[in-house]
Amino acid sequence: MLEITQLVKRYGQNEAVLKGLDLKVEGNSVVSIVGASGAGKSTLLRCINRLEEPTSGSITLNGTELVHLKGTALRQARRKIGMVFQGFNLLDRLTVMENVLAGRLGYVNLYQAITRRYPQADIERAFSLMERVGIAHYANKRADQLSGGERQRVGVVRALMQEPDVLLADEPTASLDPRTSEQIMMLLQSLASELSLPVLINIHNVAQAKTYTERIVGLRHGTLIFDGAPADFNHDALDAIYGGIETPDESVTGQPPAAGEHAHGLA
Amino acid sequence: MASPDRSARGEHAPRTWRKPPFIANPLVRYGIIVAVVAYLIWAFGSLPFNWTRIAEGLPRAARIFSGGFPPSFERFGLLLTGFKESFQIAILATLLGVALSIPFAVMAARNIAPMPIYLLGRAIIIVSRSFHPVIVAILFVAAVGFGPLAGILTLTLYSIGFVGKLLAEEIEEIDWGQVEAMRASGAGYLATLFYAVFPQILPRQVGLSMYQLDSNLRASAVVGIVGAGGIGSTLMNAFGRYDYDFAFAILLIIIAVILLSEGISGWVRKKIW
Numbered sequence: 001m002l003e004i005t006q007l008v009k010r011y012g013q014n015e016a017v018l019k020g021l022d023l024k025v026e027g028n029s030v031v032s033i034v035g036a037s038g039a040g041k042s043t044l045l046r047c048i049n050r051l052e053e054p055t056s057g058s059i060t061l062n063g064t065e066l067v068h069l070k071g072t073a074l075r076q077a078r079r080k081i082g083m084v085f086q087g088f089n090l091l092d093r094l095t096v097m098e099n100v101l102a103g104r105l106g107y108v109n110l111y112q113a114i115t116r117r118y119p120q121a122d123i124e125r126a127f128s129l130m131e132r133v134g135i136a137h138y139a140n141k142r143a144d145q146l147s148g149g150e151r152q153r154v155g156v157v158r159a160l161m162q163e164p165d166v167l168l169a170d171e172p173t174a175s176l177d178p179r180t181s182e183q184i185m186m187l188l189q190s191l192a193s194e195l196s197l198p199v200l201i202n203i204h205n206v207a208q209a210k211t212y213t214e215r216i217v218g219l220r221h222g223t224l225i226f227d228g229a230p231a232d233f234n235h236d237a238l239d240a241i242y243g244g245i246e247t248p249d250e251s252v253t254g255q256p257p258a259a260g261e262h263a264h265g266l267a
Numbered sequence: 268m269a270s271p272d273r274s275a276r277g278e279h280a281p282r283t284w285r286k287p288p289f290i291a292n293p294l295v296r297y298g299i300i301v302a303v304v305a306y307l308i309w310a311f312g313s314l315p316f317n318w319t320r321i322a323e324g325l326p327r328a329a330r331i332f333s334g335g336f337p338p339s340f341e342r343f344g345l346l347l348t349g350f351k352e353s354f355q356i357a358i359l360a361t362l363l364g365v366a367l368s369i370p371f372a373v374m375a376a377r378n379i380a381p382m383p384i385y386l387l388g389r390a391i392i393i394v395s396r397s398f399h400p401v402i403v404a405i406l407f408v409a410a411v412g413f414g415p416l417a418g419i420l421t422l423t424l425y426s427i428g429f430v431g432k433l434l435a436e437e438i439e440e441i442d443w444g445q446v447e448a449m450r451a452s453g454a455g456y457l458a459t460l461f462y463a464v465f466p467q468i469l470p471r472q473v474g475l476s477m478y479q480l481d482s483n484l485r486a487s488a489v490v491g492i493v494g495a496g497g498i499g500s501t502l503m504n505a506f507g508r509y510d511y512d513f514a515f516a517i518l519l520i521i522i523a524v525i526l527l528s529e530g531i532s533g534w535v536r537k538k539i540w
Contacts (some may be wrong), residue, residue, distance in 0.1 A: 049451050051451060075454070076453065078450070078452065078453035081451070082451075082452075083448070083452075087444050089442075089445055089448035091448075091463060093466040098462075102448075102449065102452060104452075105455075105458045105459075106452055106454055110455070113454075113461060113462070158448070158452070
């Protein structure tokens, strides 16, 4: 369970980006966080795995307080928090397999990491996850030779290799075309239930948020102003979150073929 | 001012154009010219040019040149030994320098080194770059004696300074997202370096190594002159013994070798970039 209480993040002396945020995520729920650019969505996710330092407040994951961790304790806590990035952030010059195994870097020692001698169990897990998302045949291909959708699958698998207790996805589909981004959203949704993993997804596309997630959290100017089921996310909520700021992307291109997505179970 | 249709018929005074002066202010413009001329007059007037000595020197230079022709390749073995040593110095110094430049580059990269380490790394690189290899070679010859060891140490230091600086700048420009991804997965500092940083600077590193090998070969001939071993020492001895024909042979071979190594290193760098 991820529990955030009174989270404040302020850069220097500027107005706070997050102003005392409370959020609780349990079980294997898929939560989407919507809000205009600058509302604090990315900062929120990045505070959870401490890529940003929270100014004050508390974040606990399964009872462990994350805010004041340092050094080894912080690294060990991060192992349990997977993250998927907007720009994929793959190790471009390394192979897909090396990228996937990099998700285990928090567990193996430096010698194993440099010589790529990962434990057999890690290799097995890598192959089964890659098969699950349909990229196993790319294992020895360089990561920068893949298409956008394939690259994001590598990113998702890398995060799952950590055996995380929670998955954070920071605009995972914003660099992808509409169809591919729906495939990635479906993938995140089904992986969450298969692995009973809570997933937090920052997303711009409100239509996709409503279609693929079971709870929507709306941020505006660093404050939580909506928290509820997609069915309750009506026009008023939309106006409250985006009103006068920008028009959100309001389209779903139609259901992509689901056969490939759900055919393989997770071995 | 003439209207367009009138000017088309040419019914106006001829218009002139001159390139605007490089320095707009005439006072500054003429002031600089006057200052340069004044300096030249003062410099030539006050520097001790001994014209009689220069007049004597010209036939002496002619004697050296005529003594150098035809170049003598008689003591080819000596020449070969000198070059072999120069190559050994250059290759060893490049390997050592390039390998050592990596930790110093990491230390001197602002984005991945903490402030005190960064300052230390920058300081080391600045110091190793601030002296010409010949000056460093003089110091090392004094410290470890004549011979190739002084040359190797000199060129290693030279390589650390040059490659380290450029590599540090390369590290400062890497795609930071990869580093964040590794941090987010709980990877330690060194694992992050090996996965997210080194692969990104690898092509540049190989290119710099090739360039440095080429440059060290050239420099190894120079530092030999102050006693740091290699072909430079052979050359210096030949001059010392008035073996001008042998010295000329050495110079010709140096030119040939440098041309060749420049060609090869250029070709390799083009291949990998």
